[in-house]
Structure formats: structure tokens, C-alpha cells
Amino acid sequence: MKTITRVAGTAIAVGLALSTVTGCNSATKSTSSGSGSTKAGTIALLLPESKTTRYENFDKPYFEAAAKAACADCKVIYSNANQDAAMQKQQAEAALTQGAKVIVLDSVDTQSGAGIAQEAKTQGAKVIAYDRFVEGADYYVSFDNEKVGELQATTLIDQMKKAGKSSGNIVMINGSPTDSNAPVFKKGAHAVIDKSGYKVVAEYDTPDWSPDKAQAWMESQSNIAKSLVGVYVANDGMAGGVISALKGSGINPLPPVTGQDAELAGVQRLVTGDQSMTIYKAIKPQATDAAKAAVALLNGKKPDAKTTFQNVPATLLDPVAVTKANIKDTVVKDGFYTI
Numbered sequence: 001m002k003t004i005t006r007v008a009g010t011a012i013a014v015g016l017a018l019s020t021v022t023g024c025n026s027a028t029k030s031t032s033s034g035s036g037s038t039k040a041g042t043i044a045l046l047l048p049e050s051k052t053t054r055y056e057n058f059d060k061p062y063f064e065a066a067a068k069a070a071c072a073d074c075k076v077i078y079s080n081a082n083q084d085a086a087m088q089k090q091q092a093e094a095a096l097t098q099g100a101k102v103i104v105l106d107s108v109d110t111q112s113g114a115g116i117a118q119e120a121k122t123q124g125a126k127v128i129a130y131d132r133f134v135e136g137a138d139y140y141v142s143f144d145n146e147k148v149g150e151l152q153a154t155t156l157i158d159q160m161k162k163a164g165k166s167s168g169n170i171v172m173i174n175g176s177p178t179d180s181n182a183p184v185f186k187k188g189a190h191a192v193i194d195k196s197g198y199k200v201v202a203e204y205d206t207p208d209w210s211p212d213k214a215q216a217w218m219e220s221q222s223n224i225a226k227s228l229v230g231v232y233v234a235n236d237g238m239a240g241g242v243i244s245a246l247k248g249s250g251i252n253p254l255p256p257v258t259g260q261d262a263e264l265a266g267v268q269r270l271v272t273g274d275q276s277m278t279i280y281k282a283i284k285p286q287a288t289d290a291a292k293a294a295v296a297l298l299n300g301k302k303p304d305a306k307t308t309f310q311n312v313p314a315t316l317l318d319p320v321a322v323t324k325a326n327i328k329d330t331v332v333k334d335g336f337y338t339i
Contacts, residue, residue, distance in 0.1 A: 149188025215241030236266030
């Protein structure tokens with residue numbers, strides 16, 4: 001068993017046991033899994049990048065553990081595309097060549113993801129859109145992403161008002177324009193901000209969710225930085241870059257800065273007060289749902305969908321806003337991190 005160890009000197013440490021997956025090469029072997037027998041086979045898990053720490057530290061191990069629990073003899077092929085759409089296409093093709101009958105895909109971008117789904121279909125494989133929707137998927141599991149943006153904006157407004165700023169200038173640093181989720185976060189945030197009385201004086205769609213690019217853009221806005229009463233940032237990685245830029249411009253105290261993903265560094269910034277909120281998306285239920293759905297599709301069954309999204313059977317989980325005040329009741333209570 002592989003374990004993520006505690007990092008000395010940090011305010012929050014990961015407390016999570018990870019399991020590796022072993023599998024047989026047979027596509028016809030059956031294994032006992034709860035009630036009845038489950039046909040074993042090959043499942044591919046394709047994740048988009050490693051800049052966001054959740055994918056390697058949480059999504060992958062949670063998925064592998066759940067897949068093993070649902071089908072002990074199923075084989076999981078794992079690949080990370082490092083934000084390279086062409087690489088992800090090659091990884092999908094390789095997985096199909098190795099006999100994958102279900103592709104669990106968190107696509108690098110919308111267009112390439114649709115192409116991967118189409119290619120999988122031509123080879124008789126099923127596709128689960130994981131976290132990011134892709135056309136042609138057989139099932140979709142994610143979070144209510146418009147609600148994510150709404151929660152970020154609502155919490156930001158509450159915090160600005162608590163700081164005595166009932167109006168004023170804000171900037172918005174959104175996610176990657178090639179990510180199908182980014183415009184949905186943005187839409188949800190705008191739905192709240194646009195009627196709030198606060199003014200968006202500048203806005204940036206960040207290529208590849210890059211913290212460096214977000215930081216560089218924020219540095220380019222130094223002429224308005226001192227006028228800001230709040231900063232909307234779509235995720236924690238970029239929030240770290242934006243906060244560095246604000247500090248570099250001599251902003252003290254910092255205005256409220258949002259984030260998303262409840263990354264370790266982001267939660268630590270909540271503790272120190274540099275970042276004002278993040279969004280916690282409980283990854284374990286998402287990864288577990290995807291693994292169970294993959295095994296179901298492998299066995300010719302329909303996943304247990306709770307709703308539909310663009311006419312595709314789907315499960316959309318609820319995001320949670322996290323601030324310094326409720327860290328213990330959210331990420332700590334769920335065992336995502338320890339104090």
C-alpha cells in the first residue's frame with residue numbers, strides 16, 4: 001500500500017491511503033463483486049494535466065481503488081496528458097490498442113475530447129466524460145459547475161461586504177478557454193457579480209489554467225491593483241500566482257481572492273489569510289462513481305445516472321464553498337486533509 005506522507009512545516013497535511021491496481025489480461029474472466037459476478041476487462045483513465053495537484057494525488061488513486069473494489073480482476077490503464085491534447089489522443093489510441101473497452105476521459109480540451117470519444121466508438125468502446133463534458137460520451141460525472149461559479153462569486157461578495165466594501169472594482173481571472181468547464185464557471189460567477197453593484201474593470205481567460213500566466217496578467221494590471229476590493233480567480237493554482245502578483249505590487253492588506261479545488265496550498269493560504277475562499281469538490285465520490293460506471297459499462301449495464309446533461313446520462317455532485325471558518329467541517333471532516 002502506498003501512502004502520501006505528511007509534509008513537515010505545513011499547516012495542513014494530506015492523510016490519505018492510496019491503493020495500487022493489479023489486473024489480469026483476460027477480457028472474459030469473471031470475478032465476484034458484491035452480488036453476482038462481474039466480467040473483468042480493461043478500463044483506461046485519461047487525466048488532463050498535473051499542474052492541478054488533485055489529479056495525481058486524489059483522482060487517480062481514488063479511481064483505482066474503487067475500480068479494484070468493483071472488479072478485482074479489471075485492469076486500469078492510466079495516463080496523464082500534461083495539458084497536451086495531441087499526447088492525450090495518442091494515449092487514448094494506445095489504450096484502445098491494449099484492449100480498453102471503457103475510456104474514462106477528462107479531456108485536455110473540448111474539441112480533442114470529442115475526437116477521442118468518436119474514435120473510441122468506432123472501436124466499440126464506451127466513454128465516460130469525467131469532470132469535463134465531451135460530446136459523444138455515454139455517461140458524464142462531474143459537479144454542478146455553474147453552481148461552482150455562483151458559490152465563488154457569492155462568497156466573494158459576502159467577504160467584500162464584511163470588509164466594509166459595498167461597491168468598488170474587481171477583476172476576474174477565468175479558466176482556460178479550451179476547457180469546457182471554464183465558461184460554465186464564468187457564467188455562474190457573472191450571474192452573481194453582474195447584478196451585485198461591483199464593477200468588473202478587467203477580465204482574463206487564462207490559457208491552460210497556468211498560474212504563471214495568471215500571475216503575469218495580474219502584474220500587467222498594476223495600475224489598477226490598488227483600486228481593487230476583490231479578485232475573482234477560477235482555481236487555487238492561479239490564485240497562488242495572482243496573490244504573488246498583488247504582493248509584488250505592494251498591496252497590503254490583500255483584497256478577498258477566490259479559488260477552487262481545495263488544493264493543499266490553497267487551503268494553507270486560507271489559514272494564513274492570503275486567500276479568502278476555495279471550492280471543495282469531494283473527489284472521492286466523483287472518482288468512485290466513475291469507476292462503478294466504468295465497470296457497469298464494461299458489463300453491458302447502464303450506470304446509475306441521477307440526471308442528464310445535454311441528453312447524456314449524468315451525475316452532477318454538489319460543490320461546497322470553503323473558508324477559514326469551515327475548514328474543519330469540510331476538507332478535514334471528510335479526511336481529505338488533516339490539521
